[in-house]
């Protein structure tokens with residue numbers, strides 16, 4: 001398909017047709033359902049169950065590309081930089097106001113994960129980072145969403161500050177930058193910190209990352 005989605009991506013309408021890595025899965029048919037801001041597909045597969053029999057299954061997938069996220073931390077002050085922004089999908093599903101506290105994050109678009117997260121950290125938090133540490137990669141919602149998220153962490157201080165942050169107005173972003181104590185942030189998990197990538201990075205930082213090492 002040559003018509004790009006709104007992020008400029010093309011050729012995603014038949015994704016999955018050539019997959020051969022799993023001998024228990026044969027892709028029969030891929031149908032494009034929607035292509036607007038992102039792409040959704042319905043894929044029909046022959047699937048071999050563990051007892052050996054085959055069945056035909058259909059799976060819908062939501063393809064928004066991959067993303068990256070980063071925890072900015074300061075071990076001397078024992079603080080982290082987070083952001084707050086409105087997330088409609090959370091609002092429509094029971095979050096009281098949709099204003100989610102998150103680590104800085106963004107879609108890769110055409111960049112490699114490290115370049116993308118440097119760009120997003122600068123746009124969203126106003127920090128131009130030195131060395132960044134790759135933590136792990138994870139599928140965030142593998143039953144329906146294709147996205148693989150690349151997790152990073154980096155130190156920040158007054159020397160890395162280069163701007164105000166806040167996101168790109170022309171992309172409709174309106175991001176409040178927050179600095180929280182790590183103990184306060186950890187205590188707020190499950191009450192007003194309910195974003196998965198943020199919880200994962202805060203717990204990593206406390207268990208085996210910078211606040212465990214410090």
Ligand SMILES: Nc1nc2c(ncn2[C@@H]2O[C@H](COP(=O)(O)OP(=O)(O)O[C@H]3O[C@H](CO)[C@@H](O)[C@H](O)[C@@H]3O)[C@@H](O)[C@H]2O)c(=O)[nH]1
Pocket residue numbers: 037066067068069105106107120147149171172173197
């Ligand atoms: N008009 C319009 N704009 C959209 C739509 N969906 C997203 N946008 C705009 O596109 C921007 C994308 O900003 P990024 O910073 O690149 O992505 P992100 O939404 O912050 O994504 C990060 O968080 C997601 C949620 O946790 C992650 O899924 C993703 O991997 C990444 O980490 C959003 O802020 C929003 O302004 C849409 O359907 N319509």
Ligand SMILES: [Mg+2]
Pocket residue numbers: 104105106107120124
């Ligand atoms: Mg973002």
